[in-house]
Amino acid sequence: MPKLSLSQADIIADETLKKGREIKAKPLTVVVLDDGGHYKVVKRDDGCGLLRADIARAKAWGVLGMGQAGRELARRAQSLPVFFSGLAAISGGKLVPLPGGVLIHTPDGELVGSVGVSGDLSEIDEECAVHGVKAAGLVPETGDEA
Template identity: 55%
Template sequence: MPHAAPAGFQHGLTLDAARTIADATLAKGRELGLAPLTVVVLDQAAVPKAVLREDGASLARVEIAWGKANGVMAMGLGGRELLRRSTAMAGFVNALSDLTGGRAVPVPGGVLVKDADGAVLGAVGVSGDASDKDEVCAVAGIRAAGLAPDTGDPA
């Protein structure tokens, strides 16, 4: 018998989609020859759905990736827009980081995951290489799952 969600709860980002995103993100990093990556996939409640840390990834990469994903979920904006806002409103973004226990890292590599209708299903954070390269991998992972990435820049 298939599992039915309790009344009022939506599944949003499935475990299968989160696994596809995480695996494809790391595969893109290997394809590009990047430093070892860490990927965190959060669901619509900003709860970790998948966390993978490649062998050789440096210290604190899980926390950084989680901060990238959580920051975009907290504000509903992709990492590039958060970066722009951190420059324009540094005090606000510092307060956001404090309010989230340090889990708001406003740089590329934090990408919202959306469905075909634009509904936010979760977020991906990637850390390990340059932020722009981390973002390329997150976008590839999200697309591999058949979902739409939102980096904070116009498509």
């Protein structure tokens, strides 16, 4: 059973931040979780706001908890606001249904963790996360219907 290694998590975080700097994103915070929802890596650019790590964790934790990536959760939250309000309550606020929460799979399709990014627009957060996951040789799942 493959696991997300610390070196893979470091690559994801480093490459996510690097992509953010390349595209001139606002300062980003990255949280990488293993498949059990435990922290592997937390990294933040200089100048990040105080809540960014909590938001990034909530994006990563939410996608793991629901088994669906951020874009899909965002779509579902729009159509099921009462359900997602309940989820926010039972999760203690640890679920943010927005792009920027990305599931991480092995090339064989096994779920090994998630990454959450916060700092810029959710779509930019997601773009950077996808880059980081791919740089580690893993497969990102964003919930994009395409």
